[in-house]
Structure formats: structure tokens, C-alpha cells
Amino acid sequence: MLNSIHSNAKFLLAGLLTGFSISFPYLLPLFFLGNYLFLTGILKRKLNFYNFIQGWLFGFGFFLSSMHWIIYPFLIYEKHHAIAPFILILFPLLLGTFYSITSILITKFVEHYKVNSSFFFSKCFVISILFFSTEFLRSSIFGGLPFNLNAHIWVFDEKFIKVASYVGVFGLSFLTIYWITLTNLLIYRKSASFLFSLFLFPTLLISINSFTYMNTNQDQNENILIRVVQPNIQQKQKWNKVFFQDHIDRLIKLSTINTDDTELVVIWPEAALTVYLNEEDDLINYLKRNLKKNITLITGSLRRNFEGNNVKVFNSFYVIRENAISFYDKKRLVPFGEFIPLRFIFNFFKLTPGETDFSKGDGKNILSFKYLEDKIFFEPSICYESIFQTFNLSKIKLFINITNDAWFGNTTGPRQHLTASIFRSVEKGVPFVRSANSGISVIANSNGKVLKKMDLNQIGYLESKLTLSDNSTFFNKYKSFVLLLLLTTVMILNLVIDLLIKKRKSLKIK
Numbered sequence: 001m002l003n004s005i006h007s008n009a010k011f012l013l014a015g016l017l018t019g020f021s022i023s024f025p026y027l028l029p030l031f032f033l034g035n036y037l038f039l040t041g042i043l044k045r046k047l048n049f050y051n052f053i054q055g056w057l058f059g060f061g062f063f064l065s066s067m068h069w070i071i072y073p074f075l076i077y078e079k080h081h082a083i084a085p086f087i088l089i090l091f092p093l094l095l096g097t098f099y100s101i102t103s104i105l106i107t108k109f110v111e112h113y114k115v116n117s118s119f120f121f122s123k124c125f126v127i128s129i130l131f132f133s134t135e136f137l138r139s140s141i142f143g144g145l146p147f148n149l150n151a152h153i154w155v156f157d158e159k160f161i162k163v164a165s166y167v168g169v170f171g172l173s174f175l176t177i178y179w180i181t182l183t184n185l186l187i188y189r190k191s192a193s194f195l196f197s198l199f200l201f202p203t204l205l206i207s208i209n210s211f212t213y214m215n216t217n218q219d220q221n222e223n224i225l226i227r228v229v230q231p232n233i234q235q236k237q238k239w240n241k242v243f244f245q246d247h248i249d250r251l252i253k254l255s256t257i258n259t260d261d262t263e264l265v266v267i268w269p270e271a272a273l274t275v276y277l278n279e280e281d282d283l284i285n286y287l288k289r290n291l292k293k294n295i296t297l298i299t300g301s302l303r304r305n306f307e308g309n310n311v312k313v314f315n316s317f318y319v320i321r322e323n324a325i326s327f328y329d330k331k332r333l334v335p336f337g338e339f340i341p342l343r344f345i346f347n348f349f350k351l352t353p354g355e356t357d358f359s360k361g362d363g364k365n366i367l368s369f370k371y372l373e374d375k376i377f378f379e380p381s382i383c384y385e386s387i388f389q390t391f392n393l394s395k396i397k398l399f400i401n402i403t404n405d406a407w408f409g410n411t412t413g414p415r416q417h418l419t420a421s422i423f424r425s426v427e428k429g430v431p432f433v434r435s436a437n438s439g440i441s442v443i444a445n446s447n448g449k450v451l452k453k454m455d456l457n458q459i460g461y462l463e464s465k466l467t468l469s470d471n472s473t474f475f476n477k478y479k480s481f482v483l484l485l486l487l488t489t490v491m492i493l494n495l496v497i498d499l500l501i502k503k504r505k506s507l508k509i510k
Contacts (some may be wrong), residue, residue: 007041011054014038015061015099022066022148023412023419025156034062036184039127042106043115043188055103059096066148067091069413076235076407095138095145102134115185119502121494124185128178129487135173143335146387147416150176155419158449160202161426165473168389169423171486175201178490222397222469224371226265226433228462229254230441230454231272235406238437239274248273252290254461255297263294263372269437270300270315270382270404277301277318278327284320296321296369298435300382300402303327305359312359317380317402319369326368329361330382366394376468379428386434387420389427391479397468399425399432406438410456414440422448429471446471 018034021027038058042051070091074084106127115123139146151172154160164172179201186194231250237243255266275283277299291297296319303316314329315338330338338358368377378398379390386401401421405414418440425432425448432444439456443464452462475482 007050008054008057010037011041011057012061014041015058015063015096016065017061018058019062019064019066019148022153023415025153028153031153032180032184035180036187039106039181039184040188042103043110046107046111051103051107052100055100056096058103059099060092061096062099062148063092063095064088066412066416069408069411069416072409072411072413073407075409098134098138101137102130105130105133115189117501119495119498120185121182121497122491124182125178125491125494127185128174128181131177131181132170132174135177136170139170143332144388146389147420149173149420150180151423152416152419155422155448158426158447161423161448164423164426164448165429165475167482167486168427168475168480171475171483174483174487174490222371222374222376223465223467224265224376225262225465226267226443226463227255227259228267228433228435228441228443228452228454229269229272230436230439230458230460230462231269232438232457232459233406235404238271238404238406244274248286250459252287254459255291255295257461259292259295261292261294263296264292265296265298265369265371266291267400267402267433267435268297268299269435270402271302272299272402272437273301275301276304276313277316278303278305284325287320288322293322296371298369298400298402300404303329311356313356314361315358315382316361317367317382319367321369324370328365328367328380328382329363330358330385331361331365332385332388333358333360334384365390366392366396379430381421381424384417386424387417389424389480391476392428395470395472396428397430397470398466399428399430401432401434402436403434404437405440405456414438414456418442422450427473427475429473429476431466431468433466 014034014037016034017030018038021030021034041054068088071084071088074080074087109126109130113123135149138144139149146169149169151161151164151169153176154172161172163175167175179197183194183197186197229251231247231254233247233250238247251268251272273283277283287297299318299320301316301318303314305312305314315333316330317328319326365379365381366377367380368375370376376398377394377396378400379392379396381399381401383403403417405417408414414436418434421434422432422444425444425446429446431446432442432448434440434442439454439458441454441462442450443452443462443466444450452464454460454462
């Protein structure tokens with residue numbers, strides 16, 4: 001009984017360590033330790049019900065420590081306070097089952113194919129695939145949740161994440177999982193080769209960086225001046241009409257201070273204008289009068305569309321310049337924030353003001369603005385849309401995300417949202433601009449290097465001149481086929497290595 005409790009506690013601890021450390025690069029050793037405890041714990045057991053429980057405990061600990069910020073929106077308005085403790089437990093409770101599946105599958109595999117010297121690398125590959133399937137599955141089904149992927153541990157340095165422009169974030173995740181699995185199994189077997197494995201993979205990632213400009217076309221460049229505004233408006237005040245004019249004045253002041261007649265693109269956060277902007281001609285004229293003519297304004301606001309007796313409300317992304325106004329409607333809506341699944345049961349969970357659900361947009365995820373004599377095409381995204389992979393047939397030169405991370409306060413949530421978003425920029429090979437109401441706002445180049453940054457709970461703006469070019473990454477060209485190609489290549493390489501080792505051993509015996 002005591003042994004069982006001790007074993008279960010070890011799996012929970014492993015999950016807590018892994019989840020907590022994924023947001024902090026200096027805690028990478030703890031990330032390794034958590035994965036080691038989980039993997040070696042699985043290898044020591046036979047297949048039974050405990051495999052499900054122990055995998056679930058690891059998953060519960062992982063999501064509890066890595067995504068505890070999920071309860072913060074339920075702490076903003078008093079009517080949701082009683083729900084918060086249940087959300088804190090229910091969320092990791094449900095997501096933890098993904099790791100139960102992994103635990104069962106790996107245990108089953110190891111029971112039939114012992115992790116010994118015979119075809120060792122191929123077995124590492126299979127175990128890595130089983131680990132990876134958990135991550136890929138939870139990122140895809142039921143709307144998907146591609147937060148805290150294994151690839152995200154490399155975001156602290158663009159030299160590491162550049163490989164995502166070739167294989168995508170999931171390709172980098174698989175390579176990271178394989179590296180961790182191989183190193184941990186070598187440690188488990190008490191092989192000194194683990195030291196070679198430990199340093200080989202980061203070295204390879206840095207080496208790939210030398211090919212950074214191989215697939216970049218630098219023939220046509222545009223230099224544009226961008227200003228990202230971070231107003232830091234408190235969530236409790238944001239939708240209060242009493243403060244509306246104060247908020248507008250703050251946004252305009254941050255947009256016009258220290259400007260001259262240079263062409264400028266100003267970006268405001270998600271729902272910076274808490275009105276149906278398509279119905280507010282007076283407000284649009286007010287903005288045009290108070291913003292200089294050389295300013296192109298990009299802002300978040302609402303949009304309402306009447307279709308007979310039906311009314312559709314959209315969370316929208318607007319581009320405003322003189323007499324031209326274009327918009328993009330958000331396609332991926334946040335459950336319980338922008339719509340209520342099974343509303344007749346869960347209506348009391350709604351976080352945002354109002355009773356009406358937002359509608360999904362159906363337009364193309366591409367917009368443009370004129371800058372001097374050039375027309376700049378870019379991909380717009382709102383809030384957590386930026387964490388999902390998208391592919392554009394048209395060539396975009398910029399990726400812009402507007403968000404309102406004030407919902408998550410001073411937690412690791414905004415940091416994780418930013419991390420996931422940066423990978424979209426690297427996959428597309430274009431600069432990334434993010435305007436967040438309360439932070440973290442950034443301007444980053446196409447390699448994922450952050451050029452300018454404003455942390456949480458600060459008021460101000462970022463300004464930078466960006467060089468845009470007709471980039472086209474290998475991943476963006478071949479899309480998800482690259483992942484299949486990568487897995488096939490790694491599988492063949494592992495098999496070849498195992499066959500060479502086997503042949504070498506047979507020659508020694510002779």
C-alpha cells in the first residue's frame with residue numbers, strides 16, 4: 001500500500017515538475033527530470049489499471065502546474081468566484097487522460113519488446129511516437145489546445161526555433177521528444193552515451209541556423225514603420241461605458257505622441273473599441289480627425305450583422321485608413337468566453353458581458369493596407385487564433401495578432417500565448433507583431449527574435465522599422481506533409497543504425 005502511494009506521488013511530482021518548468025528555460029533540467037521519472041516509472045510496471053492511473057496523475061500534474069492560469073478569468077467577476085475551484089481541478093482532470101493513453105500504449109509496447117540493446121534506436125523511435133501522439137491528439141481534437149508543446153522549450157533563442165521553418169512546430173516537438181526519450185533511456189540503461197546524446201541535439205539545432213537564409217528571397221524588400229500600442233486597460237473597466245472616452249483618449253495619445261509626418265502603421269489590441277464599429281460612423285470620423293493622415297490604424301472591435309430576424313455578432317479585426325475600411329472576423333472562438341457549448345447546461349459559465357454568443361467568421365484570413373506606394377498583405381489573428389497553424393495561398397509579408405491577455409493577469413498564461421504565437425511567425429517566415437491590452441506586446445522578426453517587447457501591466461508603445469520581403473519557408477510550402485516526411489526519415493535512420501549495430505556485433509562474434 002505504501003509502495004503504491006509512493007509510486008503514485010512520484011508520477012504526480014513528475015507531472016508538476018514538467019508542467020511548471022516548460023515556461024522557464026532556466027528550469028530545463030527539471031523538465032528533463034519530470035520526463036525521466038514518468039518514462040522510467042512506466043518501464044518498471046506491467047500492464048494493468050495502475051498504468052491508466054499513473055499516466056493520468058502525470059497528466060493532471062502537468063496541466064495543473066502549466067495551465068493553472070485557466071482559472072484567472074473566473075476570478076475577475078464576483079459571480080464566477082464559486083466556480084473557480086472546480087475549474088482548477090476539472091480542467092487538468094479531463095486533460096490528464098491523454099497521458100493515460102500514452103502510459104498504457106508504452107507499457108504494452110515495452111512488455112512485448114524489452115528496451116534492451118537489440119534494435120534500441122527503433123524502440124526509442126516507437127516510444128517517442130507514442131509520446132508525440134498524445135501531444136498531437138490534444139492539439140487537434142475538440143477544437144484543439146496546442147499550448148505547452150515540447151517544442152516550446154526552445155523559444156528563448158531563435159537559433160533553436162528556426163528549425164520550425166523547415167519542419168513546423170510539431171516536427172520540432174517530435175524531435176525534442178525523441179531527444180528526451182533517447183537520452184533518458186540511455187541514462188536508464190546506465191550508458192555513458194547519454195552525455196553525447198544530451199549535447200548532440202541542441203548542437204544540431206544551432207547548426208541548422210546556418211541555413212537561415214537559404215529559402216529567403218531578398219529581392220523585394222519594403223521598410224515599414226510600425227507602432228504597437230499597449231493601453232493596459234483593466235478588465236473590469238474595459239466594457240464599462242463610463243470609462244469609454246478615457247480609454248479612447250489614452251489610445252489616441254499613445255498613437256500620436258512623438259510622431260512626425262512619416263508613414264506609420266498603428267496597432268491597437270483586441271476589442272480596443274468596445275462598440276459595433278461598423279455602426280459607428282461618428283466614432284470613425286472622430287478617430288480620423290484625431291489621428292494624423294499618415295497613420296493607418298489597425299484595431300480590434302465588434303461587428304454586428306442583421307440577417308432578417310437573426311443578429312450575428314463578430315469579434316473583428318479592422319484596418320482603417322482615410323475612406324478605406326476592411327475587416328476580418330474571428331474564426332476560432334474561445335469556449336465559455338465567446339460562446340457557450342451546450343448552453344442549456346453551461347450558461348452560467350459565460351465569462352464575458354452579454355448573453356449573445358459570438359458568431360464564427362468565414363472570410364479569408366488575409367488583409368492588406370497601403371504603405372506609401374506598396375500594398376502590404378498580412379495575416380490577421382485575434383487572441384488565441386495565433387496558436388493554431390494556418391496556411392495562406394497568397395504571399396503574406398506580416399503576421400499580426402491582437403489580443404486581450406488582461407483576462408489572465410500576472411500569470412504564465414500571457415507568456416505561453418506569446419510563445420505559441422512566435423512559432424507561427426517562424427513557420428511562415430514573416431515578422432510577427434502582437435498588440436496585447438495589458439501585455440505582453442512584441443515586435444519580432446521572421447526568425448522569431450524579439451526586437452521590441454513590453455511586459456505585463458505596462459502602459460506605452462513599441463515602435464520599430466521592419467524590413468519585409470517575399471519569404472517562403474519550406475514548411476509553409478509543403479505544409480503538414482513535412483511532418484510525415486520527417487517521421488519516415490527518422491524511422492528509416494533509426495532502423496539503419498540498428499541494422500549496422502547488429503551487423504557489427506555479428507562480425508565481432510565471428
